[in-house]
Amino acid sequence: MNNYEFYDIALNNISLFFYILIFSFILHYFVFRSLVSSIMDPYLLAVVSSVFCLTDVFLLYFTGNITTYVFLSYVFTQCTFFIGFHLMRARKAVFSSPPDNRMSYNKPRAKEIIAFYFFSIVYLVSQCAIYMLKGIPLFMESRLETFASGGGTGILGRICDVSSIFSLYAFFAVIKIDKFRLSEMPKYFILCLIFVTFLLSGSKSSFLVIFYVFWCYIMFAKLKKLNYLTYIKLLKKNVKLIVITSLGVVSVIIFVQTKTQIENPEDRLNPLLGLCLRLVHSGDVYWYAYPNNVYLKIPAEHWFTALFNDTLGLLRIKNWDELPEAIGITFKNIHHPSDVPQGPNARHNIFGLIYYGFFGGIIFSFCLGLLLGFIRNIMPQLLSASMLGGFVFTYLINKSTSLDSDPMLTITYFNNIIFVFPVLYFVYLIVVELFMINPINNEVPA
Numbered sequence: 001m002n003n004y005e006f007y008d009i010a011l012n013n014i015s016l017f018f019y020i021l022i023f024s025f026i027l028h029y030f031v032f033r034s035l036v037s038s039i040m041d042p043y044l045l046a047v048v049s050s051v052f053c054l055t056d057v058f059l060l061y062f063t064g065n066i067t068t069y070v071f072l073s074y075v076f077t078q079c080t081f082f083i084g085f086h087l088m089r090a091r092k093a094v095f096s097s098p099p100d101n102r103m104s105y106n107k108p109r110a111k112e113i114i115a116f117y118f119f120s121i122v123y124l125v126s127q128c129a130i131y132m133l134k135g136i137p138l139f140m141e142s143r144l145e146t147f148a149s150g151g152g153t154g155i156l157g158r159i160c161d162v163s164s165i166f167s168l169y170a171f172f173a174v175i176k177i178d179k180f181r182l183s184e185m186p187k188y189f190i191l192c193l194i195f196v197t198f199l200l201s202g203s204k205s206s207f208l209v210i211f212y213v214f215w216c217y218i219m220f221a222k223l224k225k226l227n228y229l230t231y232i233k234l235l236k237k238n239v240k241l242i243v244i245t246s247l248g249v250v251s252v253i254i255f256v257q258t259k260t261q262i263e264n265p266e267d268r269l270n271p272l273l274g275l276c277l278r279l280v281h282s283g284d285v286y287w288y289a290y291p292n293n294v295y296l297k298i299p300a301e302h303w304f305t306a307l308f309n310d311t312l313g314l315l316r317i318k319n320w321d322e323l324p325e326a327i328g329i330t331f332k333n334i335h336h337p338s339d340v341p342q343g344p345n346a347r348h349n350i351f352g353l354i355y356y357g358f359f360g361g362i363i364f365s366f367c368l369g370l371l372l373g374f375i376r377n378i379m380p381q382l383l384s385a386s387m388l389g390g391f392v393f394t395y396l397i398n399k400s401t402s403l404d405s406d407p408m409l410t411i412t413y414f415n416n417i418i419f420v421f422p423v424l425y426f427v428y429l430i431v432v433e434l435f436m437i438n439p440i441n442n443e444v445p446a
Contacts, residue, residue: 001065001291002335003284006056009063010280017059024054031082035376039243040215040235043376045205046401049282053347054078056283057290066290073358074286077349077365081404084369088377111432112387116170118428120190123163126156127197138200158420161413165395166421167194168213173387177234199249207249209398211242216394224385247275285344288331295354297334298327303355310412314419326408327354345406368403375400388425392417 010017028051036044061071130153168191175187191210198207218235221228289295302324305312309323327350328343348368352361375396383389399413 001060001287001294003281003287006060006284006287009065010059013059013063016062017055020058020062021051021055024051024058027054035085038215039239040211042208042212042215042398043401045208046405048279049405050078052279053283053286056280057286060287060290065287067293069358070290070293070295070353073353073361074290074349076362077352080362080366081348081369084366084371085373086369088370088373110436112170112173114432114435115387115428116167116174116187117190118431119163119167119170119424120194122424123160123167124190124193124197126159126163130156130160131200136200137203155420158416159424161416162395162421162424164194164197164209165213165398166391166424168210169217169391169394170387172214172217172231173390177230208246211246212398213394216397217390219397220380220390220393223380224389226385281344285328285331285347285350288335288344289350289354294331294334295350298330298354299324300355300357306351306355307408308411309408310415314415327351328406345402346408348404348407351407365404368407372400372403395421 028047032043032047036047038044057066057071057074060066061068133156134153171187171191175184195207195210198209214231214235218228218231220226221231305318306324306327312318313320313323326343327346329341330343332338332343348365349361352364355361356364379396380393383393395413395417399410399417402410402413
């Protein structure tokens with residue numbers, strides 16, 4: 001089923017669509033209310049996406065467009081994913097201790113300042129190199145074109161992925177938020193440059209990483225009993241501004257992309273309608289794969305290379321052209337053939353059904369839920385109360401949100417922190433040794 005056929009079904013059953021959508025919102029609220037604690041939580045967007053996915057699948061089933069077999073596959077994989085997630089719960093006592101005011105982030109040390117400038121420079125230089133080699137993703141028909149044909153942009157993209165998170169985390173570690181200081185201008189200028197690169201990425205949610213990292217910074221401080229109350233007050237004071245700004249930025253990105261891709265002004269979508277349509281498209285892989293059992297057209301015997309294709313390609317165990325094509329791109333080309341490398345995310349339900357079968361997919365989804373729960377609830381307790389611990393916490397909390405929407409992409413993120421980050425961090429340690437300020441007490445004069 002292509003996009004236009006689904007639109008026709010949705011519009012002809014608009015009341016049913018909204019009834020299911022309301023049910024889905026209520027269901028997800030009760031499932032995730034104890035797991036997603038804030039609108040700044042990086043996983044909230046994944047939950048909202050899941051709300052619309054359920055709506056799309058149930059609409060297809062109640063209108064007779066998919067079989068009971070694939071419908072039950074979706075239901076059971078979603079349930080086992082939720083169960084696995086809930087089984088990995090954090091002990092409430094960890095988060096109930098009062099902050100230790102003697103330990104504060106308000107006195108940046110030399111290592112933190114060096115980390116901020118080091119990772120910021122690495123990120124900005126790498127991003128500029130990508131623009132020079134491939135162009136600006138915001139003005140491309142597909143952002144995937146940036147890394148589609150090699151040319152060195154692949155490793156640059158990995159470096160950007162890691163360094164951007166750590167640069168932002170270090171920013172919140174070194175900035176003094178009690179009052180504005182002219183001496184802090186260089187740091188804010190770098191933050192603005194990073195924000196601009198997020199806009200130019202073409203992703204409608206990439207700029208939210210700034211807010212997500214801030215939330216992770218606060219949560220790690222809370223977990224490790226550091227003084228976080230000042231940051232909590234700042235967040236609560238500006239939460240409405242953050243929401244309004246986010247909606248405004250998303251609308252601008254949608255407007256620019258629509259203007260670039262569609263020449264006729266009459267055919268361009270209103271940005272608000274475009275945002276709503278993007279949410280509905282959270283489940284586009286389901287209407288591509290489920291109706292008429294199109295998912296059976298994907299060869300199922302290469303399950304290992306499909307899941308770990310990034311690892312195999314990165315380590316040169318296999319050539320990239322020998323690895324299976326991302327199933328989202330395959331599905332898109334079945335229904336909307338084009339030379340543009342784009343397609344829906346290979347959500348865990350579809351990926352598991354294709355490569356592991358009905359019951360194997362259920363087990364696969366359960367394991368992903370366990371892994372997500374471990375990363376969010378157990379792993380933070382195992383990390384040290386250090387800048388490195390905060391880096392790792394922030395990166396994995398942000399990147400693990402794609403475990404249910406695109407397991408293959410999450411493997412790419414894991415590869416980045418396993419293979420790319422150690423090299424960057426080693427270089428950073430060398431820079432620290434070369435430029436350490438006041439190495440006796442490791443503090444920077446105020």
